[in-house]
Amino acid sequence: MALVVQKYGGTSVANTERIKNVARRVVRQHQKGDQMVVVVSAMAGDTNRLVALSKDIHDLPEGREYDVLVSTGEQVTIALLALAIQNMGVPAVSYLGHQVRILTDNSYSKARIKSIDSENLHRDLKEGKVVVVAGFQGVDEHGNLTTLGRGGSDTTAVAIAAALKADACEIYTDVDGVYTTDPNVCSDARKIDHISYDEMLEMASAGAKVLQIRSVEMAAKYNVPLEVRSSFNDNPGTWVTKEETKMESQVVTGVSSQKDEAKIAVRQVPDLPGIASRIFAPISEANIIVDMIVQNVSTDGTTDLTFTVPKPDLKRALLIIEKTANEIGAKKVESSENIAKVSIIGLGMRSHSGIASKMFSTLAKENINIQMISTSEIKISIIVDVKYTELAVRVLHDVFELGKK
Amino acid sequence: MALVVQKYGGTSVANTERIKNVARRVVRQHQKGDQMVVVVSAMAGDTNRLVALSKDIHDLPEGREYDVLVSTGEQVTIALLALAIQNMGVPAVSYLGHQVRILTDNSYSKARIKSIDSENLHRDLKEGKVVVVAGFQGVDEHGNLTTLGRGGSDTTAVAIAAALKADACEIYTDVDGVYTTDPNVCSDARKIDHISYDEMLEMASAGAKVLQIRSVEMAAKYNVPLEVRSSFNDNPGTWVTKEETKMESQVVTGVSSQKDEAKIAVRQVPDLPGIASRIFAPISEANIIVDMIVQNVSTDGTTDLTFTVPKPDLKRALLIIEKTANEIGAKKVESSENIAKVSIIGLGMRSHSGIASKMFSTLAKENINIQMISTSEIKISIIVDVKYTELAVRVLHDVFELGKK
Numbered sequence: 001m002a003l004v005v006q007k008y009g010g011t012s013v014a015n016t017e018r019i020k021n022v023a024r025r026v027v028r029q030h031q032k033g034d035q036m037v038v039v040v041s042a043m044a045g046d047t048n049r050l051v052a053l054s055k056d057i058h059d060l061p062e063g064r065e066y067d068v069l070v071s072t073g074e075q076v077t078i079a080l081l082a083l084a085i086q087n088m089g090v091p092a093v094s095y096l097g098h099q100v101r102i103l104t105d106n107s108y109s110k111a112r113i114k115s116i117d118s119e120n121l122h123r124d125l126k127e128g129k130v131v132v133v134a135g136f137q138g139v140d141e142h143g144n145l146t147t148l149g150r151g152g153s154d155t156t157a158v159a160i161a162a163a164l165k166a167d168a169c170e171i172y173t174d175v176d177g178v179y180t181t182d183p184n185v186c187s188d189a190r191k192i193d194h195i196s197y198d199e200m201l202e203m204a205s206a207g208a209k210v211l212q213i214r215s216v217e218m219a220a221k222y223n224v225p226l227e228v229r230s231s232f233n234d235n236p237g238t239w240v241t242k243e244e245t246k247m248e249s250q251v252v253t254g255v256s257s258q259k260d261e262a263k264i265a266v267r268q269v270p271d272l273p274g275i276a277s278r279i280f281a282p283i284s285e286a287n288i289i290v291d292m293i294v295q296n297v298s299t300d301g302t303t304d305l306t307f308t309v310p311k312p313d314l315k316r317a318l319l320i321i322e323k324t325a326n327e328i329g330a331k332k333v334e335s336s337e338n339i340a341k342v343s344i345i346g347l348g349m350r351s352h353s354g355i356a357s358k359m360f361s362t363l364a365k366e367n368i369n370i371q372m373i374s375t376s377e378i379k380i381s382i383i384v385d386v387k388y389t390e391l392a393v394r395v396l397h398d399v400f401e402l403g404k405k
Numbered sequence: 406m407a408l409v410v411q412k413y414g415g416t417s418v419a420n421t422e423r424i425k426n427v428a429r430r431v432v433r434q435h436q437k438g439d440q441m442v443v444v445v446s447a448m449a450g451d452t453n454r455l456v457a458l459s460k461d462i463h464d465l466p467e468g469r470e471y472d473v474l475v476s477t478g479e480q481v482t483i484a485l486l487a488l489a490i491q492n493m494g495v496p497a498v499s500y501l502g503h504q505v506r507i508l509t510d511n512s513y514s515k516a517r518i519k520s521i522d523s524e525n526l527h528r529d530l531k532e533g534k535v536v537v538v539a540g541f542q543g544v545d546e547h548g549n550l551t552t553l554g555r556g557g558s559d560t561t562a563v564a565i566a567a568a569l570k571a572d573a574c575e576i577y578t579d580v581d582g583v584y585t586t587d588p589n590v591c592s593d594a595r596k597i598d599h600i601s602y603d604e605m606l607e608m609a610s611a612g613a614k615v616l617q618i619r620s621v622e623m624a625a626k627y628n629v630p631l632e633v634r635s636s637f638n639d640n641p642g643t644w645v646t647k648e649e650t651k652m653e654s655q656v657v658t659g660v661s662s663q664k665d666e667a668k669i670a671v672r673q674v675p676d677l678p679g680i681a682s683r684i685f686a687p688i689s690e691a692n693i694i695v696d697m698i699v700q701n702v703s704t705d706g707t708t709d710l711t712f713t714v715p716k717p718d719l720k721r722a723l724l725i726i727e728k729t730a731n732e733i734g735a736k737k738v739e740s741s742e743n744i745a746k747v748s749i750i751g752l753g754m755r756s757h758s759g760i761a762s763k764m765f766s767t768l769a770k771e772n773i774n775i776q777m778i779s780t781s782e783i784k785i786s787i788i789v790d791v792k793y794t795e796l797a798v799r800v801l802h803d804v805f806e807l808g809k810k
Contacts, residue, residue, distance in 0.1 A: 016461035016462050019462060053481070054485065057421050057424060057425065057485050057488045058489065059492060065483075065487040065488045065498075065499055068501070069485065072477040072480045072481050075473060075476075075480070079470045079473040080458060080462050082473075083462045083470045084463065086470070087463040094469075094473055098548075099548050143503075
């Protein structure tokens, strides 16, 4: 008998037929003797409906009331799923974030979980009930409702699995698992059977959208084994766990790409101590997240500083950076939206040499110019012209032999 | 400066335009210096949407999870209304039932309020905030969400007005107030300016649907002055208060009719002690509400017992009553759905004689046969063939001079 936390995303509960399918899966596993906790997102489309209502009402809907509004989506699905399970003759009980209770900080729309009270859940599980928990939401210490941000239901599921010391946390979605790269780009992309938390984190930050980064961080922190799999079939999925010997010995595990960043270059910056901080402090104060940063070696007492920001923040970032460039005497500021980030990820990079040069020579053969390079212990990311994105992904997927055998 | 509780029903918040209208009304009154608490229902149609979802999922949706589902409707409106008020530059904060907190018993879908914690509301009002509260919902002592039944938002508003010792509780709806009778039946029906709690209770139980009966009972108990008025114009409404000398000195205040009951007659029941209890106990156990009961004087040791039940319960009631009739040796059971209840209501009946006979003779003149009669201190109800409903209402409205002068 195992204690399993399952999480079903919005597409898996998009309508009442699909909710009944989820109920059948849950009941089947419950009848095998497993203790079941099910975390659900809002029905696909429902959150968008609520957001549209709020935009009709308010110029910039946000804060406490916005979270009260959007958290109704998950409340609807937990009630419907609990009713569906009950209708199959199995006792089920739903919990809202404040009923569990999932205590968070007070940062509306991006709250972080501080603690989870698992007492009620343990009691219900012991009584043989299926427990259905609303994803995405929590409550602060004053009883205000909070939400965890896009994809927050993954984090809810992992946090509950950690609190309950569950045997596994199964993340159900509309794909079969984590792939070596986007199957829409490489038709021979292969589902990965096992991947480490660290690799999954780099995959997620490199653009693989199958799991929220925070949920992987939390799974790693509490050593919660995750399985990413499809709610539309019974295929085994991808296990995300701590590093184990049984993991594939391949050097490179996956290739990811991301087109949602823009590049800013500050040319001929006087190369003085404290210059980088002068440039990035005002951007950070404006809550703009800088991803890659590259600084060239100094020539003639000046240097070029290049970095990437999310495309929606480019205009704001340019206003700030042009002011700074003027103050510090940089020559000019350039920017481009026509870029993409392409990354290769793999634990094996730690112990293999020559991976980077193989990557660069492969791209050179295709005449793909590399604009920026950034590396971590298990990832190499490059910035290229956006038009080369798919080509770069395909040739890298091939050269590192990630496709189906 | 007054402390005012306003309640807006589903049609008043049916879409974002109407919610903005409500926000404008609230802000206008707030800017005059009143402390404002606003109770809202779900957007018209939203509850039906949720109920339809639950019926797709479960054969007989009810209980704890059903209340979790339907209480999302009010959660959406409080968030939207608070955002709309904030967008007009006035601070506003929303409260769910469990946040107030509105403590109820554990009877899902028909919970009764046990207490209201008004501390947070008083604090917010002192700070100049508009407080927006979800109608219809509460929480039991274990933190389970509960709902108060159809029209429960009226009860929420009155209960909060009582807890806060508000100066008035304004119930906004889609009509201008309480009328002497249904204006669709009598074109000269007149809006009543003042009516007592007792009369309003009898009007409501006689079919006037403008206020939930429980909300009027609660207003009477805590002496909360109610004003029923329209959210679509600025016309003064109907004040529902304790009996006062300024109330109209008319003998009859209103005429109501109701077509949602059916009649059951048990013929030639042996007239023995305990017979009525033998008949009604099993019906009560089946949770069927009996409204009027008439028992004729005994002839030949037998009597006829006639009573009314809600039409949807008729079949169930007949199954029960036929079994009982057989056991106690009654001759036969008859029933009819083609009946209507017509009532006249007025405080003046207490001190005026001849009202009943005037009612009966008026109907006799129109050849309307009276099938049953039931009286209280301030109401006379009769059962007639349903085809005479509107005619009976019109001639009674005329003879008691209730129309426009």
